[in-house]
Amino acid sequence: NAGVTQTPKFQVLKTGQSMTLQCAQDMNHNSMYWYRQDPGMGLRLIYYSASEGTTDKGEVPNGYNVSRLNKREFSLRLESAAPSQTSVYFCASRLQDRVSHEQYFGPGTRLTVT
Amino acid sequence: TQLLEQSPQFLSIQEGENLTVYCNSSSVFSSLQWYRQEPGEGPVLLVTVVTGGEVKKLKRLTFQFGDARKDSSLHITAAQPGDTGLYLCAGVGGSSNTGKLIFGQGTTLQVKP
Numbered sequence: 001n002a003g004v005t006q007t008p009k010f011q012v013l014k015t016g017q018s019m020t021l022q023c024a025q026d027m028n029h030n031s032m033y034w035y036r037q038d039p040g041m042g043l044r045l046i047y048y049s050a051s052e053g054t055t056d057k058g059e060v061p062n063g064y065n066v067s068r069l070n071k072r073e074f075s076l077r078l079e080s081a082a083p084s085q086t087s088v089y090f091c092a093s094r095l096q097d098r099v100s101h102e103q104y105f106g107p108g109t110r111l112t113v114t
Numbered sequence: 115t116q117l118l119e120q121s122p123q124f125l126s127i128q129e130g131e132n133l134t135v136y137c138n139s140s141s142v143f144s145s146l147q148w149y150r151q152e153p154g155e156g157p158v159l160l161v162t163v164v165t166g167g168e169v170k171k172l173k174r175l176t177f178q179f180g181d182a183r184k185d186s187s188l189h190i191t192a193a194q195p196g197d198t199g200l201y202l203c204a205g206v207g208g209s210s211n212t213g214k215l216i217f218g219q220g221t222t223l224q225v226k227p
Contacts, residue, residue, distance in 0.1 A: 006154070031212070031213050033213075033214075033215075035217075040123065040219055040220075041219055042118075042120070042219045043157070043204075043215075043216050044215035044217070045214060045215070048212065048214060050212045050213070056212070058214070073124070090156050090157075092156070094213045096213060099163065101145060101147065101206050101213050101215070102147070102159045102162065103156050103159070103213070103215060104153070105156025106139050106152070107155055107156055108154070108155070108156055108197050111227040112213060
């Protein structure tokens, strides 16, 4: 049971380049989330998918797109990277029960945009 | 917009000292969680508090949810170097169906031997 996996672990992009961050979970969870973490700002929600086939904007969606490919996989795409998108990106998943709300996080992708 | 203010942002203490981290909001949350994050890893859930006034203990860690469900605290007794890390509080926002979390800014704790 790998839990939540993310690829790549590190990436350096030049301004204007595009890339896709991959996330997969093997816990049969319904909901998946993408966050970014910047110093002193906690984690901020970029996009989420409450269930397979649906996606919704979070707090900071501008400059990003997402795809819920199937129940296991949720990808985050940067179409034209900007230095302001330098951050650590975390994917998370949740079973979607009304009691726990526990989210399971991947190890993160550290992205630098120059 | 729901916000969570966490304080202090940084804490450096000696092994054996006690400490308290606070998480405050003007909004009511249905539940509140505390996560711990180590360098290079994702956050890991420590506890969820659901009922106003609830107190939960996890070994030397004591978590409390305010009566009005707007604030929470984490108290560590006799801190050890292994407690070093980033502590994040998170409130469950929006409908319970989406499970969206609102995170505080985090408290970086360093416990020196």
